[in-house]
Amino acid sequence: LLEILVSLPNATYPVQIGAGTLDHLPENLSKYSPASTYAVITDTTVSPYYAERVRKAVSTLAPCHVFVFEAGEVNKTRTTWSDLTDRMLAAGIERDGAVIALGGGVVGDLAGFVAATYHRGIDLIHLPTSLLAMVDSSIGGKTGVDTESGKNLVGAFHQPRLVVADVAMLETLPDRQLAAGLAEAVKHGAIADAAYLEWIDRCRGQILAKRADELAHLVRRSVEIKADIVMADEKEAGRRATLNFGHTVGHGLEAATSFGILHGEAVAVGMVSEARLGEVMGITEPGSAETLLDLLGALGLPHQIPSSCQVADLLESARSDKKNRAGQLRFAPIRRPGESARTATGKWTFEVQPETLLNVLRSQTA
Numbered sequence: 001l002l003e004i005l006v007s008l009p010n011a012t013y014p015v016q017i018g019a020g021t022l023d024h025l026p027e028n029l030s031k032y033s034p035a036s037t038y039a040v041i042t043d044t045t046v047s048p049y050y051a052e053r054v055r056k057a058v059s060t061l062a063p064c065h066v067f068v069f070e071a072g073e074v075n076k077t078r079t080t081w082s083d084l085t086d087r088m089l090a091a092g093i094e095r096d097g098a099v100i101a102l103g104g105g106v107v108g109d110l111a112g113f114v115a116a117t118y119h120r121g122i123d124l125i126h127l128p129t130s131l132l133a134m135v136d137s138s139i140g141g142k143t144g145v146d147t148e149s150g151k152n153l154v155g156a157f158h159q160p161r162l163v164v165a166d167v168a169m170l171e172t173l174p175d176r177q178l179a180a181g182l183a184e185a186v187k188h189g190a191i192a193d194a195a196y197l198e199w200i201d202r203c204r205g206q207i208l209a210k211r212a213d214e215l216a217h218l219v220r221r222s223v224e225i226k227a228d229i230v231m232a233d234e235k236e237a238g239r240r241a242t243l244n245f246g247h248t249v250g251h252g253l254e255a256a257t258s259f260g261i262l263h264g265e266a267v268a269v270g271m272v273s274e275a276r277l278g279e280v281m282g283i284t285e286p287g288s289a290e291t292l293l294d295l296l297g298a299l300g301l302p303h304q305i306p307s308s309c310q311v312a313d314l315l316e317s318a319r320s321d322k323k324n325r326a327g328q329l330r331f332a333p334i335r336r337p338g339e340s341a342r343t344a345t346g347k348w349t350f351e352v353q354p355e356t357l358l359n360v361l362r363s364q365t366a
């Protein structure tokens with residue numbers, strides 16, 4: 001079993017990675033997050049597979065309640081948050097209780113926000129079950145919900161006490177969801193580690209076949225990269241913005257398709273767009289977009305903008321994204337696959353001319 005320590009000024013926590021890590025949950029809970037009661041929060045898809053197993057294991061330690069909500073991004077809302085917190089209050093969970101988030105990124109973000117706000121903040125443990133949650137969303141402390149105005153607009157930073165990524169749980173994850181998680185892993189390679197990108201390419205057969213060793217290595221390397229960046233810049237004042245590579249276009253694409261495309265799929269398309277944009281702007285080495293496109297394609301990910309999507313709408317959605325101040329469109333490009341780019345003054349994001357992006361998007365439409 002492998003353990004990576006995330007060490008921040010106000011929180012230090014282990015990320016345990018490997019097949020079978022879940023078997024040691026009770027001892028690790030008592031070590032890293034002892035509590036009077038545990039509230040397992042999970043969704044209707046994950047619950048039938050893993051909730052009873054987790055409840056049984058946790059119950060050997062302290063009373064354990066399971067709270068299930070309807071799966072799906074559309075339920076990552078304040079309504080679900082208030083429903084969950086009401087149910088926890090009714091169950092008598094007090095300030096020395098802890099929340100266990102069992103599920104993908106939707107569960108992690110929502111349960112994390114419950115933990116951040118319940119009695120002004122209680123302990124949080126992440127048990128990520130999707131690849132995306134293992135390589136990305138369970139690390140770094142961002143929690144929150146969506147509103148009518150956009151994604152993740154209400155939330156809080158709340159770091160977990162412990163993250164347990166048992167790759168054996170990926171056995172039940174649909175292939176399309178696995179590929180979506182791989183998009184974020186490719187992003188980690190693209191911004192920070194060319195050798196990791198090459199490894200993903202070389203081992204993609206084993207990864208797609210869900211071989212435990214390769215999955216564990218993948219999660220480990222992604223967590224290391226994300227943790228390094230978060231440790232350098234917890235509240236996104238600078239370098240953490242590099243994790244948004246592919247996301248300026250990706251978020252626009254998610255909104256313009258009314259979330260008809262998975263987050264990871266949108267990021268895959270967005271990385272190709274932003275690499276091309278970087279090439280056109282003279283920031284990114286020529287050929288970088290092609291390299292990423294080949295790898296993403298081999299992993300079963302899309303790299304074209306669906307013909308049903310209007311590029312003008314995509315651009316408009318990207319401009320209204322919360323990361324863009326006063327309508328100014330910015331992105332976090334790469335220098336080449338394996339390295340993020342910086343401006344002459346050391347900034348990690350560059351301003352985009354809407355016309356230039358529009359041309360790139362037009363040439364990328366299916």
Ligand SMILES: NC(=O)c1ccc[n+]([C@@H]2O[C@H](COP(=O)([O-])OP(=O)(O)OC[C@H]3O[C@@H](n4cnc5c(N)ncnc54)[C@H](O)[C@@H]3O)[C@@H](O)[C@H]2O)c1
Nearest residue numbers: 045046071104105106107129130132133137142169172173
């Ligand atoms: N907090 C962060 O830093 C951060 C980073 C990236 C993404 N996110 C958020 O994460 C969310 C996307 O996460 P996601 O892709 O995991 O989505 P998700 O949680 O909706 O999971 C995808 C689907 O797979 C199912 N599932 C999960 N694990 C499974 C398993 N082991 N077996 C079978 N089915 C399983 C889920 O029930 C769901 O239907 C978005 O809301 C995004 O905003 C947050």
Ligand SMILES: [Zn+2]
Nearest residue numbers: 184247263267
């Ligand atoms: Zn993402």
